[in-house]
């Protein structure tokens with residue numbers, strides 16, 4: 584089975600403070616892999632390193648077998664990696680469709696020099712419309728994104744990450760701040776749009792994690808303390824002690 588994303592010996596320090604310590608992680612191509620752990624464990628920092636937004640202090644990152652440890656966000660995006668953030672990041676005053684057009688434009692190679700050619704292009708519009716359809720927001724295409732409900736804005740956020748056709752998705756707490764019904768719908772959406780892709784998802788909602796993930800890794804104080812199937816993680820004594828607590832996930 585091929586590995587989409589491989590981390591070896593990842594360390595990250597902010598000044599003298601170690602935040603990630605000797606992190607090894609292998610995400611298989613096409614799997615849905617959840618990263619869980621307490622607040623401050625280093626989950627979002629790990630995403631920043633994978634996505635090229637920050638540099639690891641030590642260690643190696645490979646995407647589809649290529650050493651990407653020192654690549655920029657833009658270079659990683661061109662190689663098919665997309666990331667959504669813990670907080671919603673849509674352009675509130677732009678229409679939903681224009682938000683999507685921006686994301687499609689930004690994902691086009693060499694767009695900087697010939698943006699005029701792309702703006703209004705049928706290819707950009709077709710792709711933007713296709714992604715809106717996939718995330719269920721077609722009916723809101725002409726609405727200002729800021730007028731959408733919170734859950735809809737998170738769906739749009741997901742669509743922005745998908746716009747460039749990435750094969751590997753990093754989603755940071757996509758259901759944060761949602762009620763149970765919204766969260767369940769968001770997880771179904773993620774399940775459908777991630778079909779055939781590799782997904783690494785940070786998620787606190789254990790029902791969501793255990794229903795969505797093929798495998799789960801647990802990060803505690805900057806270390807991966809366990810990786811396994813949802814069933815194995817649920818039954819792991821060290822994980823229960825460090826994170827799940829008694830009664831959670833039963």
Ligand SMILES: Nc1ncnc2c1ncn2[C@@H]1O[C@H](COP(=O)(O)OP(=O)(O)OP(=O)(O)O)[C@@H](O)[C@H]1O
Nearest residue numbers: 597600602620621622623624625626627628629669
């Ligand atoms: N730029 C930075 N400079 C200094 N410390 C940082 C920086 N970014 C994160 N940290 C620290 O690193 C630790 C890990 O933070 P991180 O945001 O990665 O945790 P997390 O697991 O995503 O937590 P949460 O579940 O709350 O989102 C925290 O103690 C945080 O304060």
Ligand SMILES: [Mg+2]
Nearest residue numbers: 626627628669
């Ligand atoms: Mg975080």
